[in-house]
Structure formats: C-alpha cells, structure tokens
Amino acid sequence: MPYIENAQAGSLIHELAGVIIENKAWLSEIDGKIGDGDHGINMAKGFGRAAERIGPDATLTEAMQTLSDVLMSEIGGSMGPLYGMMFADMAETLGQRTQIDAEAFGAMLRAGLEGVLDIGAAKPGDKTLLDALVPAVTQFDATFAATGDFAAALAAMRDAAQDGRDSTQDMIAKVGRSARLGERSRGVLDAGASSCALILTSFADGITKRLQSA
Amino acid sequence: MQRFLNDPDDVVDETVAGFVRAHSDMVRLSAENPRVVLSNWAGTSGRVGVGTGGGSGHEPAFIGYAGRNMLDAVAVGELFSSPTAKTFHDAIRGADGGAGVAVLYGNYAGDNMNVKMALKMAAKEDIAVKTVVANDDVCSAPPEERDKRRGVAGEIFMWKTGCAKAALGGDLDEVIAAAQKAIDNxxxxxxxxxxxxxxxxxxxxxxxxxxxxxxxxxxxxxxxxxxxxxxxxxxxxxxxxxxxxxxxxxxxxxxxxxxxxxxxxxxxxxxxxxxxxxxxxxxxxxxxxxxxxxxxxxxxxxxxxxxxxxxxxxxxxxxxxxxxxxxxxx
The missing domain is CATH 3.30.1180.20 (Dihydroxyacetone kinase; domain 2)
Structure with missing residues (x-):
C-alpha cells in the first residue's frame, strides 16, 4: 500500500503555510465582501508564525500540533479555534504512526472534521468551511473504498473541496458575522471554505508528490 | 486614512499599553499574558471573580470596565476579533479568588468558541466558571430567535450588575442570576x-x-x-x-x-x-x-x-x- 513517512512530513505544513501566505490578499478580498476583510491577514499570521517554529525534521504530527498551538493561543477570532481544533485532532489521531497510508490519512481527516463540528455551531449548507471540508472527507473515503487507490482518493478530496468552496457562492450565510447579511451574502465565496480548500489542496498535492510504495 | 498609527499590526498592544499606563490606579497587565487586563482588585479572596473579553476597537469597552467593584479581568482580542481561548483562560485565572468566576460576554461566534475551550481548560484546574451571554441587540434576530441576537452596549449593564452582586458577597449562582436578569431586561x-x-x-x-x-x-x-x-x-x-x-x-x-x-x-x-x-x-x-x-x-x-x-x-x-x-x- 502506498504511504508517506511521518518523519520530516512536517514539510507539508511549511508548504501549506507558503500557499496561505501567497493567497493572503485573495482571502482578505473575499472576506471583505461580506466580513471584516481580515481573514487572509489572520491566516497568514498564524500559518506563517507556525512555519517559523516547525523545524526541518519535524513529523507531520509535530508540525500540526505546533500549528494548532499557534492558532489557538495567538490568533483567536473564529478561525483560531476552528482550525486549531481541526489540526489538534488530526495530530492526535496520527500520533506516533511512522507511516501514513490512506487508512491513517482518512482517520486523520475524519478526526479533523469531528473537531470542527465539536467546537463550531455550523452545519453543511451554512456557508462555512464545512462546505469544503465535509464533501472532501466524504469523497476521500468513498473513492478509497471504491478503488483502493490513495492517490485517486486524494485527487477526489481535492476536487470535492474546490467544488464545495465554489458551492458557497450561491449560499446564504447562516452563522457568524455575515449571517446578518441574509440575501446580501449570496453571490460571494465564503472565506473559510476558500481557505479550507487551499489547505486540502495543498495536502493532496504534497502527499501525492511524496507517495512511496510499500 | 487619517489615523494615529504606528505599525497597524501593533495597534492593539499599543492601545493596551497606553491604557494600563494611564489608569494604573485601577488596572494592570497580567504578568502571565499581555492580552489580559486585570483590575487592581482582581483575585480578592472569597469573592466571586467577574471576567469578560472581546475584540478590540470598542474602547472604552471592554478594558475600561475593569476596576473596583467592576470587572476583575478582561481578555483582549485583535480588532473586532475574539480573544484566543488561552487568553480567556488566563483572564479566568486572573479573576479567580477561590469562589468561582462569572464570565459575562457577548454572543458572537468566535467568542462562543473561545470561551467554550477556555471553560474546558479551567475545569481541569477546578475553577468553577459559569457564563452569561449577552443578546440585547434587537435588530440582529427576531424575538423568537433571541438566542441568536448579538450582545452590544447592554453588556455594560450586565457587567455593572453582576460585579455589584459579587462585591456585595453574592455566590457564583447569585452573580450569574443577577447578570442574566440584567441582560434579559x-x-x-x-x-x-x-x-x-x-x-x-x-x-x-x-x-x-x-x-x-x-x-x-x-x-x-x-x-x-x-x-x-x-x-x-x-x-x-x-x-x-x-x-x-x-x-x-x-x-x-x-x-x-x-x-x-x-x-x-x-x-x-x-x-x-x-x-x-x-x-x-x-x-x-x-x-x-x-x-x-x-x-x-x-x-x-x-x-x-x-x-x-x-x-x-x-x-x-x-x-x-x-x-x-x-x-x-x-
């Protein structure tokens, strides 16, 4: 079964931080249409600070734990606890595993989703990051169950996350500050779903690149 | 923008620094967390502590309501952004005088999540914490969805009454009840x-x-x-x-x-x-x-x-x- 080594896979988080920082202005612009306009600023600050503290040899487990700590103790807002819980629960599930195969990655994804559902009050369709995360997790599991192919499952996850992000365009916000906009929140992407799609895309690309065969 | 700024990223830290410098007779910065403002009377033994927190940019709220017979601890967030769970937790610790802590805050998604996590952290240290969530903003949701309404300036009355109840020797449940009645009214x-x-x-x-x-x-x-x-x-x-x-x-x-x-x-x-x-x-x-x-x-x-x-x-x-x-x- 294909897998990646957990050792040194902390570099996935370095790459992810790079993607978030590259998209800082775009995320803020999306957020500015129906929110504060600071989503990109806060995300870049949190992921950037975490990357500075993750050593080159860190495992993915250690790197996600560091990222979670920074988000929860230094970023705050709504994204701090939501992504903070997601990465904390992902790191906990991965634990001391030395190899990450599709089964381990699937368990990690599901734990991350559970973490977000546990701390937040949203459900799918509310125009939040869940609209990218939920279909991505579902498609990863379904594709792997059907094909047994880790790379195909990762591709399905990435596509579902991006489609999910795009689906928020037509949704009306039900939770958070933009919920007050009602109909006026329709027609723009959700900033949280957009950053979540970036995260899952970065994971899919980075893991696919590193896949080894056992 | 015509604003008095240095580096915009530093504006919250500089606000808090100036605030504690100006009002050192009533408030101080927590030694543990530079984003927690404490009343000089915080942690009075045997009295219920009262804390709050929220995004910055609402000054004099929230920090300006720390003082004598007023808030014991205030968690400070970035502009319009909830304080972190850790900061809420440190505020709870700073407010605690052994008789429990009432956290009286506003109904916003970020604050709800961060307080929820802070409560879990406080529970591990055996600090009794109860909350009241302000929801006085009439236009933020219809009457039948009052639990979705946001907290605004009514929070000041909630703090004043809750803190007075604590000052008069009320226990944690009595402080919570007084603050809840205030915001309900x-x-x-x-x-x-x-x-x-x-x-x-x-x-x-x-x-x-x-x-x-x-x-x-x-x-x-x-x-x-x-x-x-x-x-x-x-x-x-x-x-x-x-x-x-x-x-x-x-x-x-x-x-x-x-x-x-x-x-x-x-x-x-x-x-x-x-x-x-x-x-x-x-x-x-x-x-x-x-x-x-x-x-x-x-x-x-x-x-x-x-x-x-x-x-x-x-x-x-x-x-x-x-x-x-x-x-x-x-």
Whole structure:
C-alpha cells in the first residue's frame, strides 16, 4: 500500500503555510465582501508564525500540533479555534504512526472534521468551511473504498473541496458575522471554505508528490 | 486614512499599553499574558471573580470596565476579533479568588468558541466558571430567535450588575442570576451613518452612502433592518426608541436605565441632541427614566452612529446599578 513517512512530513505544513501566505490578499478580498476583510491577514499570521517554529525534521504530527498551538493561543477570532481544533485532532489521531497510508490519512481527516463540528455551531449548507471540508472527507473515503487507490482518493478530496468552496457562492450565510447579511451574502465565496480548500489542496498535492510504495 | 498609527499590526498592544499606563490606579497587565487586563482588585479572596473579553476597537469597552467593584479581568482580542481561548483562560485565572468566576460576554461566534475551550481548560484546574451571554441587540434576530441576537452596549449593564452582586458577597449562582436578569431586561438598537475602517485593511469593510443611514446596524457594521435616507435627529431618536420599546413591551410606570453611546466618530454633543428627544419619547410611553448614561461607552472604531440601550429595572437591579464602583470608563 502506498504511504508517506511521518518523519520530516512536517514539510507539508511549511508548504501549506507558503500557499496561505501567497493567497493572503485573495482571502482578505473575499472576506471583505461580506466580513471584516481580515481573514487572509489572520491566516497568514498564524500559518506563517507556525512555519517559523516547525523545524526541518519535524513529523507531520509535530508540525500540526505546533500549528494548532499557534492558532489557538495567538490568533483567536473564529478561525483560531476552528482550525486549531481541526489540526489538534488530526495530530492526535496520527500520533506516533511512522507511516501514513490512506487508512491513517482518512482517520486523520475524519478526526479533523469531528473537531470542527465539536467546537463550531455550523452545519453543511451554512456557508462555512464545512462546505469544503465535509464533501472532501466524504469523497476521500468513498473513492478509497471504491478503488483502493490513495492517490485517486486524494485527487477526489481535492476536487470535492474546490467544488464545495465554489458551492458557497450561491449560499446564504447562516452563522457568524455575515449571517446578518441574509440575501446580501449570496453571490460571494465564503472565506473559510476558500481557505479550507487551499489547505486540502495543498495536502493532496504534497502527499501525492511524496507517495512511496510499500 | 487619517489615523494615529504606528505599525497597524501593533495597534492593539499599543492601545493596551497606553491604557494600563494611564489608569494604573485601577488596572494592570497580567504578568502571565499581555492580552489580559486585570483590575487592581482582581483575585480578592472569597469573592466571586467577574471576567469578560472581546475584540478590540470598542474602547472604552471592554478594558475600561475593569476596576473596583467592576470587572476583575478582561481578555483582549485583535480588532473586532475574539480573544484566543488561552487568553480567556488566563483572564479566568486572573479573576479567580477561590469562589468561582462569572464570565459575562457577548454572543458572537468566535467568542462562543473561545470561551467554550477556555471553560474546558479551567475545569481541569477546578475553577468553577459559569457564563452569561449577552443578546440585547434587537435588530440582529427576531424575538423568537433571541438566542441568536448579538450582545452590544447592554453588556455594560450586565457587567455593572453582576460585579455589584459579587462585591456585595453574592455566590457564583447569585452573580450569574443577577447578570442574566440584567441582560434579559436590556434591549438595544444601533443606527450607523458612516462605516468604520480596520487599520490593517485600510478601507471600510462595508458602505453607507452619503445621505443614508443604516437602522439596526451591529457593532462591527453588521447590516441592520433598513437602509434609508438620513432623517433629522428627532426622527432618528424616536425611531430608535420605538424599535427598542416595541420589542421590550414594558408595563406603563416601569422604571428604566437608559444608555446612549456614540459609535466612535459621532460628536458627543449630538448624543445629547438624540438623548433629549429619546427621553421625551420614552417618557411619553409611560416609562420613568431612573438613570441615564450619555457618552462614548461602547464604540466601533471610527464608525459614525449611535446606540440606545434601555434596561427595565426592579429593586434589585436599582441597588446593583447604584452600588459604589470605579473604573476608567464610567
């Protein structure tokens, strides 16, 4: 079964931080249409600070734990606890595993989703990051169950996350500050779903690149 | 932007630094967390501690309500952004004097999540913590969805009464009950005339066209119920009183406390212009104003606009509101 080594896979988080920082202005612009306009600023600050503290040899487990700590103790807002819980629960599930195969990655994804559902009050369709995360997790599991192919499952996850992000365009916000906009929140992407799609895309690309065969 | 700034990223730290320097007779910075402001009377043994927290940009809220017989600890967030769970947790620890801590905060998604996590952290240390979530903003959700309403300037009355109850020796449940009663008895409305700008963003994140007003606007520019031509002050004052009292439904003869706050960039004199007509309109509905407050008590950066809060009083709330207290904001 294909897998990646957990050792040194902390570099996935370095790459992810790079993607978030590259998209800082775009995320803020999306957020500015129906929110504060600071989503990109806060995300870049949190992921950037975490990357500075993750050593080159860190495992993915250690790197996600560091990222979670920074988000929860230094970023705050709504994204701090939501992504903070997601990465904390992902790191906990991965634990001391030395190899990450599709089964381990699937368990990690599901734990991350559970973490977000546990701390937040949203459900799918509310125009939040869940609209990218939920279909991505579902498609990863379904594709792997059907094909047994880790790379195909990762591709399905990435596509579902991006489609999910795009689906928020037509949704009306039900939770958070933009919920007050009602109909006026329709027609723009959700900033949280957009950053979540970036995260899952970065994971899919980075893991696919590193896949080894056992 | 015509603003007094250094690096916009430092604006919250610099605000807090100046605040504790200016008011060192009443407040100090936590030694453990530079985003926690403590009252100099925080941690008084045997007394229930009272804490809160929220995003910055609402000064003098939230930090300005720390003091003697007022808040013990305030968690400070970035501009319009919830403090972290760790900061709420450190505020709870700083407020604790062994008799438990009441966390009295506003109903916002980020604050709800961060407080929820802070409560889990506090539970591991055996600190008894209970919460009251303010939801006085009438236009933020219909009456049947009151649990979705946001907390605005009514939080000041919630803090004042909860803190007074603690000062008078109330136990944690009694402090929570008093604060809950205060916020249940509060209704607020805001009217915005021009938007506000986060310094790090550099441009307003919503628009109010010149000559227009947003009736029912939230504390961060959340849209209200109506966008319409800016009316004269008397008409705006009467509209605000009508929105608040129609939702409140108080029996004739009720005594009320009234708080009119500017949103940051409205001249204080205009608040008195509004209050003059608001008071007449409130009294015309058969209510008695027991205690008014007019000033910049709870702002939204440089937003032009004002809020009105009306709290229905009973004997207990009057006693608690009148109880001697001192803090930088009031």
């Amino acid at each position: 509060c209704r607020s409305v805001g009217v915005g005339l021009a938007p506000c700008t986060l310094p790090s963003v550099g441009h307003p994140n919503f628009q109010i066209a010149p000559g227009m007003m947003e009736v029912g606007i939230g504390h961060h520019g959340e849209p209200g119920v109506r966008v319409e031509a800016l009316a004269d002050a008397n008409a705006v004052a009467e509209d605000m009183v009508r929105i608040v009292l129609d939702d409140h439904n108080l029996p004739e003869g009720s005594e009320v406390a009234v708080l009119v706050s500017g949103l940051g960039a409205t001249p204080v004199n205009e608040l008195y212009v509004l209050y003059d007509r608001m008071a007449q309109a409130i009294e015309a509905r058969g209510l008695k104003i027991w205690k008014p407050y007019v000033g910049s008590y709870f702002t939204s950066l440089d937003m032009i606009g004002a809020t009105l809060t009306v709290m229905a009083l009973d004997d207990e709330l009057k006693t608690l509101l009148a109880h001697e207290a001192a803090c930088p904001a009031m």
